[in-house]
Amino acid sequence: MNRVSHGRIAMLDSGLGGLTVLSALRALRPDADVYYFADTAHVPLGDRSLAEIEEIGRRNVAHLMAYDPSAIVLACGSTCSAFDAFGAPELPVPLIGVVEPGSREAAAVSTSGRIGVTATGATIGSGVFERSILRARPAAAVTAVPAPALVPIIEAGEWDSERARRAVALVARPIAAARCDALILGCTHFPHVRNWFEEALGPTVILVDPAVATAREAAAALGTPTGAAGRLIVGVSGDAQAFAEAAARLSGVTIDELRHVAARHAAAEPSEQMK
Numbered sequence: 001m002n003r004v005s006h007g008r009i010a011m012l013d014s015g016l017g018g019l020t021v022l023s024a025l026r027a028l029r030p031d032a033d034v035y036y037f038a039d040t041a042h043v044p045l046g047d048r049s050l051a052e053i054e055e056i057g058r059r060n061v062a063h064l065m066a067y068d069p070s071a072i073v074l075a076c077g078s079t080c081s082a083f084d085a086f087g088a089p090e091l092p093v094p095l096i097g098v099v100e101p102g103s104r105e106a107a108a109v110s111t112s113g114r115i116g117v118t119a120t121g122a123t124i125g126s127g128v129f130e131r132s133i134l135r136a137r138p139a140a141a142v143t144a145v146p147a148p149a150l151v152p153i154i155e156a157g158e159w160d161s162e163r164a165r166r167a168v169a170l171v172a173r174p175i176a177a178a179r180c181d182a183l184i185l186g187c188t189h190f191p192h193v194r195n196w197f198e199e200a201l202g203p204t205v206i207l208v209d210p211a212v213a214t215a216r217e218a219a220a221a222l223g224t225p226t227g228a229a230g231r232l233i234v235g236v237s238g239d240a241q242a243f244a245e246a247a248a249r250l251s252g253v254t255i256d257e258l259r260h261v262a263a264r265h266a267a268a269e270p271s272e273q274m275k
Contacts, residue, residue, distance in 0.1 A: 007070030007222035008033045014045040017189030018075030019251045024215035032230045035067040040238030044151040046078040046120020054082035071221035077119045081126035102184045102210025107136035110182040116175040119186030121146040143178040147171045154189045165196045172200035182206045235261040
């Protein structure tokens with residue numbers, strides 16, 4: 001099927017995190033048709049080895065390509081890290097991640113050059129953000145803090161809970177101790193608990209949400225805006241209804257079509273209704 005003039009975006013995350021990128025993209029291009037694949041059957045992705053994440057990521061990207069997108073957005077820091085380590089799939093369309101946009105923004109807004117980053121264990125362990133930040137600002141001092149507890153908390157719907165507040169406070173301590181003046185929320189789930197980061201770190205630390213910069217790159221891959229309302233199709237490898245309900249509570253997103261995609265069939269072509 002030929003691509004429409006304004007293009008389509010296919011987006012991947014392990015669950016609710018990528019909604020931050022989706023919301024930012026919709027604010028820029030409400031006419032864009034989006035297929036959002038939430039691979040909740042594999043959440044939390046960041047607890048797995050980079051090799052396993054890379055294998056899952058390649059399968060999921062193949063699934064997204066069947067949507068005939070103008071660009072694919074990896075709204076998942078762990079998948080970006082795995083592709084950085086092992087090489088990304090070669091595609092005929094742009095593959096847009098969250099690491100480079102977030103790193104460039106943090107490098108630009110930090111006054112002192114002391115930049116923090118927090119993400120899943122796999123992402124922090126890979127060193128991908130440190131390398132990216134140093135490319136953008138070679139003299140930067142980077143403090144990287146893994147936060148493995150946060151994704152499960154957010155996926156459980158507890159983003160406003162005391163449990164989330166305590167988990168964020170633990171992450172914030174080494175960032176404050178290093179006197180960072182910018183912190184990259186390097187997992188797309190983490191902006192959902194931005195209020196707790198603001199409370200823990202105060203107004204002197206700029207919180208960098210890579211979603212906005214990533215959405216700008218995705219919007220640039222599309223054609224001329226049409227003025228029409230774009231459709232949102234969501235595929236979920238786990239419990240589709242539970243995801244849809246949590247997504248509505250968290251971001252108010254309206255899903256035009258919701259489908260379950262069996263994890264073992266993630267590389268299969270989407271149904272005709274998805275096209």
